[in-house]
Amino acid sequence: MHTYITLPEEARHRGLPVIEISDERGPIPANAHWQGNELVIDAVFERACLLESVGEKQQRACIKNHGLQGGGSSGNR
Numbered sequence: 001m002h003t004y005i006t007l008p009e010e011a012r013h014r015g016l017p018v019i020e021i022s023d024e025r026g027p028i029p030a031n032a033h034w035q036g037n038e039l040v041i042d043a044v045f046e047r048a049c050l051l052e053s054v055g056e057k058q059q060r061a062c063i064k065n066h067g068l069q070g071g072g073s074s075g076n077r
Contacts, residue, residue, distance in 0.1 A: 003041040003048075005063070012037060017050040017061075044068070 012034055019041055020027040027049070031042040041048070049062040 001044045003044055003065075004035075005039045005041070007037055007039055009037055011039075014052065017052045020049045020051060021045045022047040022049070 016032060016034065017039070019030040019032045021030045021043055022028075022045075030045070030048065033040055039050075044065070046065050046068040047062065049060050052059045
């Protein structure tokens with residue numbers, strides 16, 4: 001199963017972000033790749049963060065999949 005996130009064209013030119021999926025053990029990395037303007041993550045998750053850069057310049061965008069609460073599967077194809 002995969003999660004597909006559509007991003008603007010400019011995001012693809014900035015490079016592939018690091019994806020951290022959060023679970024009861026804490027954050028773990030996830031595999032991802034670009035498919036056109038879609039970021040395809042090799043997992044379905046309840047919470048994840050996309051990370052860009054490191055240190056003080058690091059930017060973080062966190063995502064919550066409300067569809068997984070209660071066993072749904074929103075956010076995937």
